[in-house]
Amino acid sequence: MEQKALETIMSRRSIRSYTEQPLEDTIYEQLLRAAMAAPSAHNQQPWEFVIIDDRKLLNRIPEFHPYSKMVPGAAAAILVCGRSKDLPAKELWPQDCAAATQNILLAATALGIGSVWLGVYPKEPMMKGFRDLLGLPGDIVPFSLVSLGYPAETKDPSNRYDPARVHKNGW
Numbered sequence: 439m440e441q442k443a444l445e446t447i448m449s450r451r452s453i454r455s456y457t458e459q460p461l462e463d464t465i466y467e468q469l470l471r472a473a474m475a476a477p478s479a480h481n482q483q484p485w486e487f488v489i490i491d492d493r494k495l496l497n498r499i500p501e502f503h504p505y506s507k508m509v510p511g512a513a514a515a516i517l518v519c520g521r522s523k524d525l526p527a528k529e530l531w532p533q534d535c536a537a538a539t540q541n542i543l544l545a546a547t548a549l550g551i552g553s554v555w556l557g558v559y560p561k562e563p564m565m566k567g568f569r570d571l572l573g574l575p576g577d578i579v580p581f582s583l584v585s586l587g588y589p590a591e592t593k594d595p596s597n598r599y600d601p602a603r604v605h606k607n608g609w
């Protein structure tokens with residue numbers, strides 16, 4: 439059952455424990471349609487995505503990403519990458535990729551799939567790890583990894599709203 443937008447946003451949590459159920463093939467297109475619906479500077483759409491569902495590849499990610507121990511237990515992961523060259527707003531590509539990453543998390547939540555955002559860019563050893571593991575071309579920069587799977591844990595929605603962080607018409 440798909441959720442309404444605000445309910446999805448407020449209920450999204452990082453899910454790091456997954457069942458063994460694989461993701462249906464149709465899920466990836468839904469997640470990536472959501473990713474590519476993100477806004478981007480000058481509508482430059484600098485993103486590229488690598489779906490990783492090969493268990494041998496998933497198992498190797500913790501060798502170079504120290505905060506990824508949930509990944510070998512995930513059904514799949516999506517590496518969000520940026521094409522950093524020949525862009526009208528070159529310096530803004532990480533923000534574009536962040537918006538795409540968040541859209542994947544929200545789409546996954548709406549579809550009942552657990553997810554976590556794992557930071558990659560600008561940490562060079564992690565970026566090199568993905569470049570070597572997946573044979574990325576030189577102008578493709580790994581930005582984030584989203585770990586995915588049907589949830590084997592539940593988490594309550596967080597309530598982080600803090601009115602003290604809100605300022606109006608100046609600080």
Ligand SMILES: Cc1cc2nc3c(=O)[nH]c(=O)nc-3n(C[C@H](O)[C@H](O)[C@H](O)COP(=O)(O)O)c2cc1C
Binds near residue numbers: 454506555557596
């Ligand atoms: C830029 C970024 C990098 C993150 N990197 C990791 C990571 O490497 N490993 C991990 O388990 N969680 C990672 N997270 C998830 C955060 O730990 C998580 O979002 C935060 O603790 C808040 O919890 P919630 O997502 O359940 O609301 C990352 C989140 C962001 C936005």
